[in-house]
Amino acid sequence: MSNVSAVLKLLLLLSAVLVSAQGWNNYWSLPDSYRRHIDKALHDANRQFGGHYHVAYESILKFKDDSYINVRLMVTTCRKDEQKGFGHRDECVTQKSKTPWINCVVCKPKNGEELIDCVRQKDVKRRKDIRNKCSGYLPGSTGPLYQIGEDDEPQVGCPGCV
Structure with a gap:
C-alpha cells in the first residue's frame, strides 16, 4: 500500500x-500587465518579421515587474489577417518550418520612453547596447542574488554580504 x-x-x-x-x-494565463507588453512586442514583430505569416507568442524568457519583459516569439503557419490584427491568436500555435525564433524586449529606459526591440534570436548579442538602456536591466536580475543598494544601483552578492 x-x-x-x-x-x-x-x-x-x-x-x-x-x-x-x-x-x-x-498567453491567457499571464497577468494583464504582461499581456499588454507582449501585445506591443507582437505588433512590432509582425511588422518586421514573418512576411505574410503571423508572428505569435511562444514564452517569457525574463521579466522584472512591469518595467522589463523579454519574450520569445515565433513565425507561425497562419497567414496574416488585417481583420484579426497582430495580437495573440489562439489558432496560431505551430511554428513555420525553417524560421528563426524572435526575441523581443519591452522596457522603460531611464529616459522614460518605452523601448521595444525585436530581433532574430541569433542577433540578440548585437543588440546588447540598445537593450542595456532599459532601466533596472541587469542580466540575471531576476535571480535570488540580485539586490538594489541604497542609491538604487544594482548590487550582486549574497543577502547581508553587500
Whole structure:
C-alpha cells in the first residue's frame, strides 16, 4: 500500500511541476500587465518579421515587474489577417518550418520612453547596447542574488554580504 501512495505522491508532484512549467507558455494565463507588453512586442514583430505569416507568442524568457519583459516569439503557419490584427491568436500555435525564433524586449529606459526591440534570436548579442538602456536591466536580475543598494544601483552578492 505504501508503494502505491508513494507513486501517487510522485505523480501529483510531477503534474504540479509540469503545470507550473507550462504556465508562462499559455498567453491567457499571464497577468494583464504582461499581456499588454507582449501585445506591443507582437505588433512590432509582425511588422518586421514573418512576411505574410503571423508572428505569435511562444514564452517569457525574463521579466522584472512591469518595467522589463523579454519574450520569445515565433513565425507561425497562419497567414496574416488585417481583420484579426497582430495580437495573440489562439489558432496560431505551430511554428513555420525553417524560421528563426524572435526575441523581443519591452522596457522603460531611464529616459522614460518605452523601448521595444525585436530581433532574430541569433542577433540578440548585437543588440546588447540598445537593450542595456532599459532601466533596472541587469542580466540575471531576476535571480535570488540580485539586490538594489541604497542609491538604487544594482548590487550582486549574497543577502547581508553587500
